[in-house]
Amino acid sequence: MSELSRTPLHSWHVAHGAKMVPFAGWDMPVQYSGILEEHQHTRTKASVFDICHMGEFKLRGAKARNALSRIVTHNLATLGPRRCRYGFLLNEDGGVIDDCIVYCMADDDYMLVVNGARVDTDFAWIKSHLPADMFFENISEMTAKIDLQGPESCRVLNEATGEDWSFLTYFSFKRGEFDGDPMVVSRTGYTGELGYELYLREDKARALWELLLQNPLVKPAGLGARDTLRLEMGMALYGQDLDEAHTPAEAGMASFLKSEADYIGKAKAFDVRESLIPLVLEGRRAARHDDPVLLPSGEAVGRVTSGSFAPSLGHAVALAYVDARHAQGTDFLVGKGAKPLAATRGTLPFYTQGTARVKL
Known part of the structure; x- marks a missing residue:
């Protein structure tokens, strides 16, 4: 190394x-x-x-x-x-x-x-x-x-x-x-x-x-x-x-x-072929990079690219690539194992109170 x-x-x-x-x-x-x-x-x-x-x-x-x-x-x-x-x-x-x-x-x-x-x-x-x-x-x-x-x-x-x-x-x-x-x-x-x-x-x-x-x-x-x-x-x-x-x-x-x-x-x-979509999770538990994204039926349709607890919002958010055929869906599951996290399609930006464009 x-x-x-x-x-x-x-x-x-x-x-x-x-x-x-x-x-x-x-x-x-x-x-x-x-x-x-x-x-x-x-x-x-x-x-x-x-x-x-x-x-x-x-x-x-x-x-x-x-x-x-x-x-x-x-x-x-x-x-x-x-x-x-x-x-x-x-x-x-x-x-x-x-x-x-x-x-x-x-x-x-x-x-x-x-x-x-x-x-x-x-x-x-x-x-x-x-x-x-x-x-x-x-x-x-x-x-x-x-x-x-x-x-x-x-x-x-x-x-x-x-x-x-x-x-x-x-x-x-x-x-x-x-x-x-x-x-x-x-x-x-x-x-x-x-x-x-x-x-x-x-x-x-x-x-x-x-x-x-x-x-x-x-x-x-x-x-x-x-x-x-x-x-x-x-x-x-x-x-x-x-x-x-x-x-x-x-x-x-x-x-x-x-x-x-x-x-x-x-x-x-x-x-x-795939679309990067915003996902909103209800609690503090965050999705992680490469976690699978599933339809409610359990069918795998994508993967998480970025995920974290959002301190300004009080809940977790994520970005994920999803097969373009399913990218307009509203309800997804995220994660591996018996208890994946429920996620809904959000809008960007997640946080809307930023001052980047404020006129001084």
């Missing part, structure tokens, strides 16, 4: 009693004070998350937009400078190689943010489909990423930086500075709350992290709370809800396939 990678904040996590776990090849904090407490703190105040394991690429040069438009599903024709957009890298069969965010830094100048476990795969795939003279660089090792999330996050960021960031709208960004070096601040996130993703030099990450934590409104949160927060919003996790065996349309994300370009996998991106 290869040694786990460490983020620039690893020693801080260990010194402050975080429970560390392997994740995507990294040694990452899953919790500090506890998942439930960190979840609720993010929903009501503000939390910081170490997301330095994510990958970042730079792409620029003449006709970079045209070249990238043939590789990603993002509609780059309508993506102007200082805006970012969510979408996918697809294989020829329409399966999801990765989900990613593309930042338009300027005309024909982009930054791509990809999942940590897919950095090498994504970089090789994109590079193999770019013109040989196109500038394309993996800047992941030199780039840190800190997420500040929660309804108080704008106030916290303003006080920490001495600037007013309230002008940023959802999925917009601005270049700024921290400690004399460049920093990109984007109003995005993975929790459903008002929040910001902060990109800066890896050797400046600890100073920014500790500065944000000086505010009494802020606490650190780990991967455990990040997972329950995103699941309450119905946000997909690569490797569980998204993979190369399923298309974006099967994952319920056909709305992110608006590009008119002839991108790789477009011909099959809308194919649907």
